[in-house]
Amino acid sequence: MRFDTLIIGQVCLDKNTDFDGTIEHAYGGAALFSGYASAAMGNRSAVLVKRNAESIDLAEAYGRCKPITILPLDSFESTRMENTYFSADRERRDCRCTTSIDPYRPEELFGLDAAICHIAGLVHGDIGADVVEAASKIGALALDVQCMLRCVQPDHHMIMRDWAEKRELLPLVSFLKTDAAEAEVMTGSADRTAAAKQLHAWGAKEVMITHNSEVLVYDGKRFYTAPLKARNLSGRTGRGDTTFACYLGERLHSGIPESLQRAAALVSLKMETPGPFLGGREDMLAYLGEFYF
Secondary structure, eight states: OEEEEEEEOOOEEEEOOOTSEEEEEEEEEEEHHHHHHHTTTTTTEEEEEEEOOOTHHHHHHHHSSSSSSEEEOOOSOOOOOEEOOOSTTOHHHHHHHHOOOOOGGGGGGHHHHHHEEEEEOOOOSSOOOOHHHHHHTSSSSETTTTHHEEETTTTTBBBEOOTTTTHHHHGGGEEEEEHHHHHHHHHSSSSSSHHHHHHTTTTOEEEEEEEEEEEEOOSOOOEEEEEOOSOOOOOOTOOOHHHHHHHHHHHTTSSHHHHHHHHHHHHHHHSSSSSSSOOOHHHHHHHHHTTTH
16 A cells, blocks of 8 residues: 555653643654644554554554554564653753664565655664665655654763764755754754755755744745744644644645645644644644634
8 A cells, every 4th residue: 555654653651740740651752643643634644653562552542543554563662751841831841761662674664655754763773874765765755853863871861963874864855854953953053044954955855944933944945934823832742743744744735835834733733732633634724714814
């Protein structure tokens, strides 16, 4: 079967400690939030998801998702994250990765077919250059760069380091997603437009940079922006994942301006409720009509 989008990444086990001391245990990970958003928009979506089957029940993790194909891969460990938030908007946090999945291997992608192959790992080492190259041969390559920059330290804290292979691999990338901090680590520039230009110059064909106020896309010709209009931030976790997944699905049949605006509307709606997006395309369109037109 040929999928519209194939998402490659793990579901993880999150322990979230809120600023008021409230502790929550939940499934998380870019592949989870991306899968829900992609399926909600009506795409023929699949997730090539790696986990330890004894610790993560994928049927439960994706149990409220619109129809999606789950392609499970086994791992000795599941990825486990501990997130401690210091502010109500969850912009300030401490993040630790206590265990990680076995790295993906190129042969695990054999026989898969998709219009867009979306890499959605979590930390450096999840997905190597050989898997990036293999994914680029399946379909248009979309890369959320966090899994190239976030490095786990011996004390399990994570720091961001520049991607050593960026000059070699960015020319393979049709759609690149970073947040503002990641873009600065890669380019040395805190100016999002300058950073987007540099990432495009290194080979990425469309560059998305997310920020807490807007989403920016650059295609080498012009900049496009769309504001975020969430009325509260209780569902901030998964913001970038949701934005990118929606944008990718829309780009299969729409231009950049329309795709970006729909992605901004969807994530604004998603941020008003904790967890992955549980609505449908009609909910995104209603929100778009109410707050963007």
